[in-house]
Amino acid sequence: MTDPFMGPPWQADWVQAARTYRDALPEHVRKEITNGMAELVTARNPYLPQDELPPGSYLEPARSSRPKGPHILGFDHGRGWLLCTFVRRVDDPQIIVEEIFWQ
Known part of the structure; x- marks a missing residue:
């Protein structure tokens, strides 16, 4: 049985509204988002990276x-989340970030 290629690397694509909101957040929050997304884009199977995500x-x-x-990627100990969709393709797999929220 062969393992179908899913990644890495995945490409992260942000919906414009999510990118604008992310860019307006404080620096420490953007860093947490970046750290979480870095683990997702390098995961072989992004559906199961729980042990690889930052604290x-x-x-x-x-x-x-x-x-x-x-999927929902929660960050900052539950204070924020982002909604993302995985588009599995052999040539160019993508993670599309559709929404983001932080309080």
Whole structure:
């Protein structure tokens, strides 16, 4: 049984509204987002990197009924999250960040 190629590296693509919101956040929050995303884009299988995420971060499906659908990457010990979708392609796999929130 062969292991289908899923990555790395994944390419991170940000929806414009999410990128604008991210860029307006304080520096320490942007650093936490960058650290969490760095682990996702280098993961062989981004659906299961829990042990590879930085402390205070987590990854879970947005809906338990769709385990391979959109995912939520929580950061800053639950104070923020971003909604991302994994587009699995052999040539150019992508992680699309659709929404971001921090409080």
